[in-house]
Amino acid sequence: MALELESLENALTAMYAVLAKSDDTQFMRNLDHVAQNAIKSGVIQHFEFTYELCWKFIRRWLETNISPTVADGVARRELFRLAAENRLIVDVEQWMRHHDARNRTSHTYDPAIAEVVYQAAHEFAHDARHLLEALVARND
DSSP: OOOOOHHHHHHHHHHHHHHHHHHOHHHHHTSOHHHHHHHHHHHHHHHHHHHHHHHHHHHHHHHHHTOTTTTTTOOHHHHHHHHHHTTSOSOHHHHHHHHHHHHHHTTOOOHHHHHHHHHHHHHHHHHHHHHHHHHHHTOO
C-alpha cells in the first residue's frame, strides 16, 4: 500500500520557502530585529514540524514495507539504522544530530540554542529532501 506523501511534500515546500527568505540577505537586512527573529523562528518551527513528519514517515514506510512490528518500541537511533539499511536515508549519525537539534528546541527558549537550531535546519532540509525522494521512489 502506497503512503500518502503530500503532507511531507507540503511541509518541505514551506520549509524551503521560509529558508529562502531567511537566506535573502537584502530582505533580512531591511527588517528590524523583531521581524528577523520572527523569520528565524519560522525556520525553526518548520524544521520541528518537518522533522516530526520525517521520522513518522520512516516508521510508516518500514511498517508497510518490512513488517508491521519492525519499529515497535525501537529507539530513534535504531529507527534511523533501519532506514539506512533500507536506503531511505544515508547517514544515521546525521539524522541523530537532527534529532538532537529537535530535542533542544522543545524544552526551553535560549537565543543561542535557537541560532544553532536555525543553522542546523539548513542541513536538515537537504536530508529531508533526500528522504522524500527515496520515499517517492520506493512508494509502491
